Each structure stands twice: as structure tokens, then as C-alpha cells.
Amino acid sequence: MPRISNKRDRLIRSADELILRRGYKQTTLADIARDSGVPLGNVYYYFKTKESIARTVIDARIESMQQLLIACSIHPDPAERLLAFVDFPLQRQQDIAEHGCPLGTLSYEIRRSDSSLTAESSELMRVTLDWCTQQFQAMEKSDPQSLALQLIATLQGMSLVANALNDPSVVAGLVARTREWICAL
Amino acid sequence: MPRISNKRDRLIRSADELILRRGYKQTTLADIARDSGVPLGNVYYYFKTKESIARTVIDARIESMQQLLIACSIHPDPAERLLAFVDFPLQRQQDIAEHGCPLGTLSYEIRRSDSSLTAESSELMRVTLDWCTQQFQAMEKSDPQSLALQLIATLQGMSLVANALNDPSVVAGLVARTREWICAL
């Protein structure tokens, strides 16, 4: 009787991927069941509702973002930390052009469904913004909060535009400009 | 036998508003019918499918964006034109915080549905980008295309983050920073 079973993990992984590719509303339980190789009726043994799957996926993305931020935090210099953070999308240019940012797409979709997942999804944004604010603070910049907003807005917009144009090179171009912006501050 | 009837206009207006507030997938034909005061069965006299309604709404947004760009183009100085463009979201801070940008939300959602509306929605982004590129060109900046991408990305990200945090003041803050960026170029 495993509390965290193999099947449960597979369901979450499939849900996470399908929600990224097609959005939450477009992703059906049948899709998730098929993709993870779990029969549809069995999904309800692990999750009472579709919404509880979404909640788990959002939590996984928060966790994943926190891992990234921890990884970036190994640099002693706060500007270096930000540069490491900004570089991350370079590894995912194709994926971003095809499906957008896992944070931004979720945020835009969840905020507009009537669901009770709003709080959960805005925490994902908050966590990210707060970390950036801390780095600008450590750099002793004035108005670090506003700088963090500008940084995250640029990165989010970068993903949205790259996706709209289906052009991975948008990511590389804007990451380069954002690096320069950070270094010039 | 009016080719463009009152009811047709009302349907489009309702669809446009509801799609902005709740997204395309979440908006049902029954919603649109109720909001516009047209009986459900009668919707199909004006639009053969739900998708054709979406297509019409996208076209209306393209038209609306072109009107905005024309209005901004009255300024003789290209930098002034861009500043007028960047100022526009200030009139809609509350709306952006509540529902996001009509361009960005549409783009992210449509691109991820399997629908055949992708081309239509990316034209909306292209039109906007091209106009900005022209202004930077007129300012004789190097790499005007890349500057246009950075500008639009910042504005799109601004709307997404303002929506995620449900905070209209994000718009004012980032518009101010973007104005400074343009003036300092």
C-alpha cells in the first residue's frame, strides 16, 4: 500500500506535460489516463477530482521552480545568481517556442477559469518574484521590487512572444539583452 | 435583410468580452447567447460554428489594434509614437489586472488549442511588432527588430504579471520604466 505509488507519479507527470502542451481545460482525464497508461476509472483512486490533479501539478511546478532558484543561489555574487536564472530558458528554447512558459501559461489560464486554483498559481509567481527581489536587494539597488517585476515581465513576455511567433531565436535574443541589462545596472 | 445586423454585432461584442474574461474554451455558445440576448438556436444563423465566431473576434482585435497604431502614428516623431503606444495600457490598468491583455491571452490560448486559428492570432502579434520595428527604424537604431521584440515582450509580460498578482499598479510601474527605456535609447 504505497502512499506515493508509481502510478500516481506517472499520472502527475503526464498531467504536467499535457497541461503544458494543451492547457488545463483542453486536457481531459482520458488524455491523462491514456498517456500515463492508467485506466480511466483508476485515476479516481489517486485523485478525487480533476482539480486536485491540477493542484498537484501546480505544487510540482512550485517545487521545481524552487529547485531552480536554489541551484542559482550557489553563486556568491547576486548578479551572477540572476544571470544564471536568466540563462535557464536557453536550455528550453524549442520547448518555449512550442508551448510557452510553464509558469506563464498556467497563470494566464488558471486566473481566467473560475476555479479555486488562483491562489496556488499566483504563489508560483510570487516565489519567483521574491527571489529576484532579494538578489536586487543584495546588489543594493534602489527599488529592487520594481526591478524584479521588470525582469520577470521581460522573461514572461519573451516566452509569450516566442510562442506566438513559434520562433525559438526570440528566446536567445532576449536573454542576451536581459543579461546586458543586468550587467549595466 | 441586413448583411451586418444588430444581432450579429451584439454577438461579436459579447463573444469578445467573454473570451477576454474567461478564455475561448471556457466561453460557451450559451454564454454568448445569453449575454447578447440572442436565443441559442439563432446564433447559428449568424455563425456556422463556434470557431467562426472566434475568427471574427480575432479579426476585430486586429482591426482594433490597427486603429490604435494609426492613432499613435499622428505624432511626427517616432519616439513620441512609441511613447503614445506604451501609454495606452495606463487607461486599462484595472482591466489588465483582472483579465490580462486581449492580445497575449488570446495568443497563449489559441496557440495551444489544436484549432486552425493559430495563423490568425499570430498575425495580431506580427502587426504590432512590425509597427514598433518601423518606429525604431525611423529612429535609426541598430537592430530595430530586436528592440521591437524587447518592447512587446516587456508589455506582454507586464500584463501577464499584473494579472497573476491581480495588481493594476504593476502596469503603471512598468509603463514608467519602459518610457524611460525608450527615452534613454
Next chain:
DNA sequence: GTCTATAAGAAGATAGAC
């Protein structure tokens, strides 16, 4: 052109055998 009633097909959720 307008509108009611309803068909046809998804999609979320449950029952109950194993």
C-alpha cells in the same frame, strides 16, 4: 429571420465486479 426543442457527442465522475 427567429426561436424552441432536441439530437449527438464530449467529459467528469461513480458503481461495483474482481
Next chain:
DNA sequence: GTCTATCTTCTTATAGAC
């Protein structure tokens, strides 16, 4: 714990009277 069959509801779309 697992899985098939099915219920219910919602949604797009159509039929056909007026």
C-alpha cells in the same frame, strides 16, 4: 488496488415550426 461499464451533465450543433 484495479478496471470495465455506465451515469450525468454540459456543449456544440441541427431540425423544423413559425
